[in-house]
Amino acid sequence: MRTLYLECAMGASGDMLISALSALLPDRERFIAGINKALSVTGTAIEIKPLRSKGIAGLHTDVRINGVSEHSHTHKQEHSHTHFPSHSGSRDLRSIQELIDRLDIPAKVKRDSKNVYDLLAQAESKVHGTTVDLVHFHELGAMDAVCDIVCVCMIMELLSPDKTVVSPINVGSGSVITEHGTLPVPAPAAAELLKGVPIYGGDISGELCTPTGAALIKYLADEFGAMPQMRVIKTGYGIGTKEFSRCNCLRAFLGESGSENPSTNDQIVELCCNIDDMTPEALGHTAELLRQRGALDVFLIPAQTKKNRPCFLLTCLCRPQDEHRMALLILRHTSTIGLRRALTDRYTLSHRTETVNTDMGKVRVKHSEGYGILKRKPEYEDLAEIAGKTGLSIQEVHEIILKFLQHQ
Numbered sequence: 001m002r003t004l005y006l007e008c009a010m011g012a013s014g015d016m017l018i019s020a021l022s023a024l025l026p027d028r029e030r031f032i033a034g035i036n037k038a039l040s041v042t043g044t045a046i047e048i049k050p051l052r053s054k055g056i057a058g059l060h061t062d063v064r065i066n067g068v069s070e071h072s073h074t075h076k077q078e079h080s081h082t083h084f085p086s087h088s089g090s091r092d093l094r095s096i097q098e099l100i101d102r103l104d105i106p107a108k109v110k111r112d113s114k115n116v117y118d119l120l121a122q123a124e125s126k127v128h129g130t131t132v133d134l135v136h137f138h139e140l141g142a143m144d145a146v147c148d149i150v151c152v153c154m155i156m157e158l159l160s161p162d163k164t165v166v167s168p169i170n171v172g173s174g175s176v177i178t179e180h181g182t183l184p185v186p187a188p189a190a191a192e193l194l195k196g197v198p199i200y201g202g203d204i205s206g207e208l209c210t211p212t213g214a215a216l217i218k219y220l221a222d223e224f225g226a227m228p229q230m231r232v233i234k235t236g237y238g239i240g241t242k243e244f245s246r247c248n249c250l251r252a253f254l255g256e257s258g259s260e261n262p263s264t265n266d267q268i269v270e271l272c273c274n275i276d277d278m279t280p281e282a283l284g285h286t287a288e289l290l291r292q293r294g295a296l297d298v299f300l301i302p303a304q305t306k307k308n309r310p311c312f313l314l315t316c317l318c319r320p321q322d323e324h325r326m327a328l329l330i331l332r333h334t335s336t337i338g339l340r341r342a343l344t345d346r347y348t349l350s351h352r353t354e355t356v357n358t359d360m361g362k363v364r365v366k367h368s369e370g371y372g373i374l375k376r377k378p379e380y381e382d383l384a385e386i387a388g389k390t391g392l393s394i395q396e397v398h399e400i401i402l403k404f405l406q407h408q
Contacts, residue, residue, distance in 0.1 A: 001266070001370065002350040004161035005227045007251040008169040011208025012217050014148025016238035019059040020252035021155040022048055023236025031158065035151055038104045044147040051239040054247040058237025063147050090136040093121045096146060105154060106364075107381065112153040112219070113146075115294050120145065120215045123192040145212045152216050159254065160352040163266055165228055166221040168198035172208035190214040196321065198224050204244055219294065222266075222319055230255035256350075267345055268296060269323045273336040274303065276311035283312060286333045293329060294322050349373060358404045360386050360397065365405065376405055 006012075006020070022028050028048065036045045043066045051060035062069050091099075097114050105113075118132075125132045137145070156164075171186040171194070178187065185207045186194065193214035209217075232255040240248040275283065287298040301313040314334065318326045320343065327339055349368040356365050363386070364379040378401045380394075387394045 001162045001257050001348065002160070002352070003228060003230050003255055003257045004159065004164045005230070005253040006164070006166045006217070007227070007253070008167050008217070010240070010244070010246065010248050010250065011170050011172060012213035012250055013210040013240065014145065014152065014212040014216065015061040015063060016240050016250040017213060017216055018046065018061040018148060018151045018155070018238070019048060020236040020238030020250045021152065021159065023059055024159060024234045024252055024254045025155065031155065035154055039147060039150065041102060042099060042143055042146060044143050046147065046151060053239045053249055056237060056247045056249060058239040058249055060239045060241065063144055065143050091142040092136050093117065093132055096137070096142055100146065100150065103150065105150065106157060109150065109153045109157050111292055112156070113150045115292070116149045116153065116215050116219045117145070118293070119193060119218060120189070120211060123189045123211065123215070126192055127188040148212050149216060156220060157353070161254070162348055162350045163222045164220050166217055166224050167226070168200055168224065169194065169217065170204065170208050171199050171201060172204050172206050173201040174205040176207040187211060193218050204246070206242065206244070218321070221321060227253065228257055230257035266348055267320060267343055268317050269320050270342045270344060271316040271318065271323070271327055271330060272340045273314050273330065273334070273338065274305050274311050275314055275334055275336055276305055276309045277335050283314065283334070286330070289333060290316050290326060290329055293325065294318065295326055349375070356405070358401060360390070360400065363401055
């Protein structure tokens with residue numbers, strides 16, 4: 001099983017996550033060129049360079065907004081936002097989501113990026129006692145966070161770990177200066193996002209875990225705890241610019257674990273309910289919403305309930321840390337008044353996605369393997385695009401691509 005472990009002994013921020021994770025990529029320069037091309041429409045770009053902290057060599061990411069480094073601003077803009085829709089120089093959640101939709105990046109990366117920003121907006125709205133649609137982010141802070149989030153989600157898609165484990169997070173101590181004044185550490189939005197996540201303070205004075213870092217960790221982590229037993233393949237050090245008494249870095253470890261035996265640590269939650277008074281269209285909308293918000297899978301099964309009434313069995317599969325959020329979505333968007341819950345183990349094959357240049361064009365192919373099993377599956381969207389261009393059926397395109405892969 002391909003396992004990613006993130007050690008957050010000095011907290012987590014968007015740029016530190018980009019730096020540590022990018023060190024695990026087989027071709028970091030290619031990633032930088034590709035993501036900067038995609039982000040050009042937002043006026044942002046990243047630059048990843050070597051940096052040392054307490055004698056330890058790693059990487060540091062500098063986000064440039066309209067050619068100006070984020071560190072040239074007087075204070076961290078991700079804490080700056082207003083709740084007045086008419087405020088100039090700000091963006092609301094909808095405009096940010098529309099901006100992400102315009103980026104030339106895979107559909108899954110768009111979906112993950114919007115989900116992470118949604119978590120950020122929900123936290124800000126709760127902290128300030130308003131609604132999500134009235135939360136407006138400072139323009140610079142919004143672009144900085146979009147860049148961080150899209151980059152991290154893109155790297156995670158390229159790495160495609162089967163499981164992501166995160167250590168307890170050091171949030172720091174003391175206070176942080178924001179546009180709203182001096183706030184306690186962790187900042188209120190970060191504290192809201194870190195509910196249910198193991199955190200601790202300590203002797204380091206300052207903000208170690210930013211709201212953007214907290215949102216990314218909350219969304220990406222499958223579980224929290226000590227490093228699992230694994231054969232490490234690569235390590236990455238994401239170095240921060242602040243000087244502390246200890247090495248200011250976030251470490252990432254990529255390795256293999258449990259490849260020969262069924263995993264007892266890979267657990268998912270099943271949320272189920274019977275529904276007999278909703279239209280198929282309304283149920284379909286709910287299922288798609290759950291998928292967009294991070295559900296691993298959602299499916300509907302026709303059934304028969306009391307008094308022989310026809311109904312649908314709605315089942316949502318999700319990560320344990322997403323259980324509460326998924327349950328509230330189901331209760332809000334369906335007519336059910338209760339859910340059944342089950343925590344279950346599962347067998348999984350490790351998987352990764354690579355883009356293959358074929359005679360018919362570029363096709364993304366998902367490779368799944370483990371326990372002596374190897375499977376390869378071309379992505380439906382790419383097959384459909386080729387079918388539309390050539391006039392062939394999707395099945396014909398699928399067979400041609402599989403034959404091409406067999407001869408590679």
